[in-house]
Amino acid sequence: MPVRPILESESAFGAEAGAAEAMTTSERDAGNPAMSRGSDQGGAAPTGRAPAGPTAPPGSPQANRIPAAQSGIPSASAPARPALTVPRTVWPGAAARSHAATAGVAGQKRAAATPPRPGARVALGDYSPVQVLGSTAVLGVFALALVGIVVLLARFVLAIGPGREFLAAFPGEYPLPASAPVGLPAWLNWSHFLNSFFLLLIIRTGWQVRREKRPAAFWSPRSNKKRRISLALWFHQALDILWIANGVVFVVLLFVTGQWMRIVPTSWDVFPNALSAALQYASLDWPTENGWVNYNSLQQLSYFAITFVAAPLAIVSGVRLSGVWPKNAEKLNRLYPVEWARKVHFPTMLFFVAFIIVHVALVLATGALRNLNHMYAARGSVDPEAFSSDPTGLLIFAASLVVMAAAWVAARPAVLVPIARLFGEVKQR
The missing domain is CATH 1.20.950.20 (Transmembrane di-heme cytochromes, Chain C)
Structure with a gap:
């Protein structure tokens, strides 16, 4: 059964759930255009090969057209994911961390070579320079206090x-x-x-x-x-x-x-x-x-x-x-x-x-x-x-x-x- 009519007949809560499910399916199928086309037609998912059909002649506008699943543009049957309106409060799961760890070396090099924007805060590890200086000052005060306590205690013992x-x-x-x-x-x-x-x-x-x-x-x-x-x-x-x-x-x-x-x-x-x-x-x-x-x-x-x-x-x-x-x-x-x-x-x-x-x-x-x-x-x-x-x-x-x-x-x-x-x-x- 096509996905589009079902989405239109859902309630407000069901529409949001259906949109999320459709977006997940669209993201999963983005790496396989053939599977995306098969799902849109309501048939079984193919085994990795697109169904036979008429082929556009080379050089024509149809031949140069990039499928929506490959270009990253949301299709009509898969609405775009709404942007987050609140800051993220959880870390990605283990799968996301492992995927980031195995990302391409070229992408990592580009990210490392990208200079920070003018005026952007440069963090030392997970802390900004102001936070590092503040933490150092607080630790220094505690260290001096500890030294003072040790000196007074030693003098008391020897007295x-x-x-x-x-x-x-x-x-x-x-x-x-x-x-x-x-x-x-x-x-x-x-x-x-x-x-x-x-x-x-x-x-x-x-x-x-x-x-x-x-x-x-x-x-x-x-x-x-x-x-x-x-x-x-x-x-x-x-x-x-x-x-x-x-x-x-x-x-x-x-x-x-x-x-x-x-x-x-x-x-x-x-x-x-x-x-x-x-x-x-x-x-x-x-x-x-x-x-x-x-x-x-x-x-x-x-x-x-x-x-x-x-x-x-x-x-x-x-x-x-x-x-x-x-x-x-x-x-x-x-x-x-x-x-x-x-x-x-x-x-x-x-x-x-x-x-x-x-x-x-x-x-x-x-x-x-x-x-x-x-x-x-x-x-x-x-x-x-x-x-x-x-x-x-x-x-x-x-x-x-x-x-x-x-x-x-x-x-x-x-x-x-x-x-x-x-x-x-x-x-x-």
Whole structure:
């Protein structure tokens, strides 16, 4: 039975329902003109081939006419869908999302290349810049309030009787073994600088690899040209090798010279003393310490964790994600899935970033000149006031920052491509 007479005989509510049904049928048949014609004639839907009939001669107006179902113009038997008069309040269903995800690449590129209209609001993710700034301001106020609460609570704990007794019993550090060396040698200063240098570039390239979608160049080893990685990933892995080599030399010299006793706990008193140091830091009445002789227990635990926990985790997870790992070792891959490595590698990088921020802030806030002389100039004394006005360490530290900034700027394809070609083949876009 034809659709048109039925629509005309419906009531107001039924007319709206019939129009919706007719529009749905028209949209479904839009991709198949033959099916649309068959439905209009009231017959069964054909199997994809239009019924035979007279064909218009080429070049005639009838031959050039585009069917309504293909041109997108609503036909007389399918009324146009009325426009929405209220904002959409629901998200599309799963089918709509999957259809959008599998849309043509050309359409996505055109949408991405279309510049925003003048005066249009450019959103950052799902939020506008004003909303982002407002949210940042609100979070900043809450963070300051939280810091204030922590400071007041720490001062209250250290002011009461049990807090004072705990502070007297555990001042924040414990004596080192009698054989522990005093002072920081020059090799440790150099290793500290190289560790900072490599780690800065490793974090930069790791973040670049994580966010890069269209690498500017690719590197392949000469022995296996089918294996291809991005130039940023090659630089990241090359820095990893240098960082690991520096770390191996550092750990070996630590145990050869006895410096390990300064960062490896040698007594269970390290834990209550670390809590005491944390309370003193939180109360803003920071513990008096002289890193030339001994670190406080919180420093010792932090340096131990960064050297013997975080660094090995970064290495083991990085090796699993690299091309060094055997791809065909099924049993080994089941024991150590690549998903575990991904879940460990990125949080470890975040731990390094947090450690660097806190470490640098405390170095500068607890006697910058004295601490920089210890770390960069190998100059110090058992007297904590010595070298507290000597600028030597500060000048060396400033020079190291210049070197790091120059390496950061130079880490681009124009500089990296000639270096990468020494170790393999490079192809640029």
